[in-house]
Amino acid sequence: MxxxxxxxxxxxxxxxxxxxxxxxxxxxxxxxxxxxxxxxxxxxxxxxxxxDLTAINFKQRKKFLLGVVLPSISHEFFSSIVSGIEDVAYNKNYTLLLGQSRDDEGREKRIVETMKDHRVDGMLISISKNTTNYDHFEMLRKNKIPVVFFDRIPNMNNIHYIASQLESGMREAVNFLVRKGHKHIALINGPTNLPASKERLQGFENALKKNRIKPNPDYVVYSDLTQEGNIAATHSLLSLKRRPDAIIAFNDYVAMDAIQQAKKAKVKINKDICFISFANEAICNYMDHPPMASIEQFPYQQGEKATEILLNLLESPAAEADEQEPTYHNILLPSQLVVRISK
Known part of the structure; x- marks a missing residue:
């Protein structure tokens, strides 16, 4: 026995x-x-x-379980964020419950509701590109489940979040291209409803103006971030009478599709048209013609910091509840241009 x-x-x-x-x-x-x-x-x-962890958790009214919701774990960017989250959570004896929205608002809502029903202690969320209704996030607030958003942030007041400072990265990218002699710079942006897309556009236009270049509306196109959307956006730029001599892409995957489409059009990559992308993922190292530069957004550090914020909220919930005006953590990590081809 x-x-x-x-x-x-x-x-x-x-x-x-x-x-x-x-x-x-x-x-x-x-x-x-x-x-x-x-x-x-x-x-x-x-x-x-x-x-007896079960008894301890019951006494502390904790399950030591964190919910993580993100668009897709298959992208290196998000898997790096999860690594940062997991490393901090592991050191504090927390386990992760992971869900992928696959950029579907309904799926995201269902995952959030399921994690709420499983009584996770707190949640870390990066919203889908198609999410426009935030009722499921308000539900978490009503149920007193603390949430920290990362990378893709909803347009909501009074939330905790951490993201990359996209405007500064965009400014570096435009300045780099202007120094190389480029004046006809285009942007393949993401979905218009994403705050990250709006921040990219604002940084792009401001950087052009500071370099005394008048923004050309024809040089700003949008993609839904699917391969088909990326190809269509690139085709619209290549079809212009005055083609751009440089293209800044929403991320490395958009750049990869754009570069393939440009090659089919007999464009000499980073000669006829130079490319810069966001994210600086490892896939760029395996491309025959990688972007000339990429903007590092430090995903691992985003995951680390987001988890630290959430655990601090969980360790002192009473202090926050007693405050008349709670302090909300809004952190923007500086981005950094990483040059791959200096010529």
Missing amino acids: ESRKTTIVDIAKQLNISKSTVSRALSNHASIGLRTKMRVQQLAAELNYEP
Whole structure:
């Protein structure tokens, strides 16, 4: 027969002390003297004592479970974010419950509701490109489930989020191209409803104006971020009477499709038309003709910081609830232009 597990009661009886004293000694509570702590912890080790995590979690009203919702884990950008999340969560004994929206608003809503029903302690969310209704996020707020958004941020007030400072990266990209002699610079942007697309466009237009280049509306096209959408957006630029001499793409995958389409049109890559993309993913290292430069958005650090914020919220929920005006963490990490081809 399987031997019975040692409990706090067993340790308390052998040492002739209370259960509460044993519990505090095992958790290194400041109210317990060093000698008592050593006696308790030594006996616990001898008896192979293992804490009852279910009982501890029930007492703390925690499951030590974090929900993570993102568009797709197949993209290196998001898998890097998950690695950052998991590393911080693991060190704090939290487990992740992961869901992919696949850029479908209905699927995202269902995942959020399921995680709420599973009583996750908190959630980390990057919204789908098609999400325009935020009722499921308001539901989490009403259920007092703290949320930290990352990378793709909803257009909501009073939320915690962390993202990359896209406008500064766009400014670096435009300045780099202008220094190379480019004046006809185009942008393949993402879906218009994404705040990240709006930030890219604003940075793009501001950088052009600072370089005394009048923005050309024909040089700004949009993609739904599918391969078909990327190809269609590129074709519209290549069909212009005055083709752009440089294209900045929403991300590396958009750039990859755009470069393939340009090659089919007999365009000499990074000669006739130079390309710059966002994200700086490793796929660029395996392309025959990679973008001339890419804008690093530090996804791993986004995941780390988002999780640190969430865990701080979970460790001090009462303090936040008592505040008349809670402090919301809004963090933008600086992006950085990484030059691949300097010529």
